[in-house]
Amino acid sequence: xxxxxxxxxxxxxxxxxxxxxxxxxxxxxxxxxxxxxxxxxxxxxxxxxxxxxxxxxxxxxxxxxxxxxxxxxxxxxxxxxxxxxxxxxxxxxxxxxxxxxxxxxxxxxxxxxxxxxxxxxxxxxxxxxxxxxxxxxxxxxxxxxxxxxxxxxxxxxxxxxxxxxxxxxxxxxxxxxxxxxxxxxxxxxxxxxxxxxxxxxxxxxxxxxxxxxxxxxxxxxxxxxxxxxxxxxxxxxxxxxxxxxxxxxxxxxxxxxxxxxxxxxxxxxxxxxxxxxxxxxxxxxxx
Amino acid sequence: xxxxxxxxxxxxxxxxxxxxxxxxxxxxxxxxxxxxxxxxxxxxxxxxxxxxxxxxxxxxxxxxxxxxxxxxxxxxxxxxxxxxxxxxxxxxxxxxxxxxxxxxxxxxxxxxxxxxxxxxxxxxxxxxxxxxxxxxxxxxxxxxxxxxxxxxxxxxxxxxxxxxxxxxxxxxxxxxxxxxxxxxxxxxxxxxxxxxxxxxxxxxxxxxxxxxxxxxxxxxxxxxxxxxxxxxxxxxxxxxxxxxxxxxxxxxxxxxxxxxxxxxxxx
Amino acid sequence: xxxxxxxxxxxxxxxxxxxxxxxxxxxxxxxxxxxxxxxxxxxxxxxxxxxxxxxxxxxxxxxxxxxxxxxxxxxxxxxxxxxxxxxxxxxxxxxxxxxxxxxxxxxxxxxxxxxxxxxxxxxxxxxxxxxxxxxxxxxxxxxxxxxxxxxxxxxxxxxxxxxxxxxxxxxxxxxxxxxxxxxxxxxxxxxxxxxxxxxxxxxxxxxxxxxxxxxxxxxxxxxxxxxxxxxxxxxxxxxxxxxxxxxxxxxxxxxxxxxxxxxxxxxxxxxxxxxxxxxxxxxxxxxxxxxxxx
Numbered sequence: 001x002x003x004x005x006x007x008x009x010x011x012x013x014x015x016x017x018x019x020x021x022x023x024x025x026x027x028x029x030x031x032x033x034x035x036x037x038x039x040x041x042x043x044x045x046x047x048x049x050x051x052x053x054x055x056x057x058x059x060x061x062x063x064x065x066x067x068x069x070x071x072x073x074x075x076x077x078x079x080x081x082x083x084x085x086x087x088x089x090x091x092x093x094x095x096x097x098x099x100x101x102x103x104x105x106x107x108x109x110x111x112x113x114x115x116x117x118x119x120x121x122x123x124x125x126x127x128x129x130x131x132x133x134x135x136x137x138x139x140x141x142x143x144x145x146x147x148x149x150x151x152x153x154x155x156x157x158x159x160x161x162x163x164x165x166x167x168x169x170x171x172x173x174x175x176x177x178x179x180x181x182x183x184x185x186x187x188x189x190x191x192x193x194x195x196x197x198x199x200x201x202x203x204x205x206x207x208x209x210x211x212x213x214x215x216x217x218x219x220x221x222x223x224x225x226x227x228x229x230x231x232x233x234x235x236x237x238x239x240x241x242x243x244x245x246x247x248x249x250x251x252x253x254x255x256x257x258x259x260x261x262x263x264x265x266x267x268x269x270x271x272x273x274x275x276x277x278x279x280x281x282x283x284x285x286x287x
Numbered sequence: 288x289x290x291x292x293x294x295x296x297x298x299x300x301x302x303x304x305x306x307x308x309x310x311x312x313x314x315x316x317x318x319x320x321x322x323x324x325x326x327x328x329x330x331x332x333x334x335x336x337x338x339x340x341x342x343x344x345x346x347x348x349x350x351x352x353x354x355x356x357x358x359x360x361x362x363x364x365x366x367x368x369x370x371x372x373x374x375x376x377x378x379x380x381x382x383x384x385x386x387x388x389x390x391x392x393x394x395x396x397x398x399x400x401x402x403x404x405x406x407x408x409x410x411x412x413x414x415x416x417x418x419x420x421x422x423x424x425x426x427x428x429x430x431x432x433x434x435x436x437x438x439x440x441x442x443x444x445x446x447x448x449x450x451x452x453x454x455x456x457x458x459x460x461x462x463x464x465x466x467x468x469x470x471x472x473x474x475x476x477x478x479x480x481x482x483x484x485x486x487x488x489x490x491x492x493x494x495x496x497x498x499x500x501x502x503x504x505x506x507x508x509x510x511x512x513x514x515x516x517x518x519x520x521x522x523x524x525x526x527x528x529x530x531x532x533x534x535x536x537x538x539x540x541x542x543x544x545x546x547x548x549x550x551x552x553x554x
Numbered sequence: 555x556x557x558x559x560x561x562x563x564x565x566x567x568x569x570x571x572x573x574x575x576x577x578x579x580x581x582x583x584x585x586x587x588x589x590x591x592x593x594x595x596x597x598x599x600x601x602x603x604x605x606x607x608x609x610x611x612x613x614x615x616x617x618x619x620x621x622x623x624x625x626x627x628x629x630x631x632x633x634x635x636x637x638x639x640x641x642x643x644x645x646x647x648x649x650x651x652x653x654x655x656x657x658x659x660x661x662x663x664x665x666x667x668x669x670x671x672x673x674x675x676x677x678x679x680x681x682x683x684x685x686x687x688x689x690x691x692x693x694x695x696x697x698x699x700x701x702x703x704x705x706x707x708x709x710x711x712x713x714x715x716x717x718x719x720x721x722x723x724x725x726x727x728x729x730x731x732x733x734x735x736x737x738x739x740x741x742x743x744x745x746x747x748x749x750x751x752x753x754x755x756x757x758x759x760x761x762x763x764x765x766x767x768x769x770x771x772x773x774x775x776x777x778x779x780x781x782x783x784x785x786x787x788x789x790x791x792x793x794x795x796x797x798x799x800x801x802x803x804x805x806x807x808x809x810x811x812x813x814x815x816x817x818x819x820x821x822x823x824x825x826x827x828x829x830x831x832x833x834x835x836x837x838x839x840x841x842x843x844x845x846x847x848x
Binding site for chain 1: 342343344363364365368369373374376380381382383384385389392393394396397398399401403406407408409413417456457459460
């Protein structure tokens with residue numbers, strides 16, 4: 001029972017990060033293969049605060065999230081400007097992931113590549129659930145707001161978006177910071193659940209898992225990636241699949257989805273719309 | 288012949304180079320307030336490039352763009368939109384996977400001073416604003432006859448209605464000047480007549496000056512005055528429909544002799 | 555007389571720079587023709603190294619054949635990659651986001667497939683160049699380093715000639731400016747794109763072998779390609795002379811930082827260099843300002 005609970009907690013922590021990436025990739029249409037770096041920043045920041053400085057847990061979580069948000073500006077400001085293609089951001093965040101790993105492995109305070117053990121086990125199921133619920137609540141409101149509409153407009157057509165009054169740079173940057181904050185929160189919760197973190201836990205492997213959940217769940221949807229995320233954490237555990245084969249599957253899944261069904265499971269729609277009778281005779285989502 | 292109304296848009300010596308190609312060459316013209324001005328010319332004459340320059344998508348290589356007396360050249364597109372210039376595109380650029388309502392709602396939202404925490408927490412104030420804008424969006428859609436399509440996904444609309452939706456979205460930015468890029472492209476004569484009526488109605492009901500690019504001569508000749516003719520990026524002629532129709536240079540470059548004016552001509 | 559350390563650092567830097575350049579060229583070639591970042595390039599490099607390794611270790615073949623085999627192997631893999639993962643997206647005119655996701659999927663798939671089947675063991679190439687050193691300006695530099703640098707120069711020059719002098723090369727340049735026009739003029743697009751990927755794959759194969767010889771062969775070696783992407787940005791995305799210049803510059807500067815300051819900070823430095831370029835000169839040294847057609 002304990003084991004199942006811990007899987008559920010891990011899944012929920014993962015879902016929070018997936019919410020963030022969903023806003024950035026699924027709703028703003030920007031590619032990132034490095035959001036795990038923000039999870040790492042959140043994890044290490046909050047862990048260092050509670051471990052060395054006995055900062056209260058909620059404050060440490062908040063600080064971790066804020067740190068992740070601030071760090072995202074380092075990558076975002078040079079690369080998300082209106083005239084620059086998304087390739088620049090993708091390359092920059094890949095580079096950032098590497099640079100971060102090197103920094104984490106070489107600082108005294110992070111205890112290097114050996115990792116930071118003995119972090120207090122502050123994360124409980126109710127806390128994670130509450131964070132997830134709040135996360136979904138804020139995400140939905142964000143997407144309904146003027147800023148969310150701006151993000152989605154950018155995804156659909158950046159030039160038309162500008163003609164509708166959207167500020168490209170500011171909106172992309174906001175989307176990045178919001179997604180980084182979500183990832184940072186996820187990292188803080190993770191660190192205080194596993195009680196041990198290592199730089200290698202926040203690399204391309206984890207970024208791939210996040211992206212796979214967003215794509216498989218469906219771009220432009222919140223419920224889809226949440227479901228996918230849950231399945232991706234739960235199923236391999238249930239089937240005892242080794243890490244490397246999971247990644248083989250994720251990689252293959254990404255390609256197959258892009259080629260055969262780019263909208264993934266629930267692209268551009270939500271679970272709630274299946275339960276509400278929708279008057280949409282125009283109907284079918286065309287990805 | 289002077290046309291009434293002050294010059295809302297005044298383009299002077301506008302030039303734009305792409306590598307070795309001069310797409311727009313020292314182009315100058317005025318758009319007078321309250322008019323429906325037309326730009327015609329063969330394909331590749333630089334008409335859409337002029338639109339892109341005026342709306343800030345391209346920066347001019349040289350020249351000025353004055354809107355209400357203010358220099359627009361070099362401003363960001365979204366800033367230009369806020370000053371009061373809106374446009375539609377030659378190849379429709381809707382927010383395809385959003386509903387018609389959301390397409391029109393997006394610009395309405397961008398114009399509001401919203402509070403970020405208010406929006407995040409879903410405060411009563413934020414919710415009220417949402418409802419208001421929602422109603423305004425429906426009104427706007429209905430004004431263009433798209434009311435019943437509000438919850439349809441934009442790219443599932445028939446072609447002609449997609450064009451109208453684009454116009455509705457442009458109007459949501461409350462422009463003083465509306466640029467229409469080939470609004471009648473792909474339309475049959477009946478649809479073109481309906482569009483002509485719509486354009487005139489839009490000018491009346493929304494109090495907006497219109498500048499349009501078109502190849503459908505019957506549309507242009509019927510509703511536009513003055514008409515500006517472009518060729519090879521430069522001004523060829525400008526004047527009333529009669530002036531232009533009878534201008535020998537325009538005829539040889541573009542209109543052709545003995546062509547019926549209600550036939551679609553292409554460069 | 556050049557100080558010994560300086561010269562050695564320079565040569566090593568040029569050598570690694572040459573390898574970066576080889577990697578960057580393949581990436582830039584695809585970028586310039588198909589207008590997207592092929593993030594699977596690293597995986598092709600890795601597979602090229604393994605192919606070369608198999609030829610060298612299992613079949614004990616000589617360097618020349620090993621190299622040729624890698625070029626062919628990696629080239630074919632790259633073409634297959636395009637056909638399976640990108641071509642249907644390209645035909646649908648899918649946004650570059652989709653192509654990048656598919657590319658990443660390929661990279662992760664291939665890398666972990668190798669990891670899961672062949673294993674994570676680090677393999678070494680047989681000693682092709684031995685520990686041979688030659689004397690330049692009074693210092694000993696490894697033959698491998700000199701060889702890698704020269705090979706990179708020659709290969710890229712060869713590509714440059716190909717692109718500018720042959721019919722196929724000109725077709726590729728035409729495709730770079732206007733794909734649609736190209737196909738309207740009767741160019742077989744599929745064949746052209748296959749050739750582009752064959753070339754890119756070939757360069758990847760060479761890079762893989764040199765990387766494998768200089769360091770080791772292992773499943774995640776493809777991620778060195780991140781440096782190639784940075785090099786391509788420095789030189790100007792999509793520009794072939796830029797890829798060469800960017801690769802060499804990055805290699806040399808990185809190696810100097812590594813030698814004279816701290817080897818640990820090398821990756822942090824590369825990232826900072828990238829950011830610096832993005833802030834001050836995003837189009838790189840040779841890049842052209844490409845604006846989207848409206």
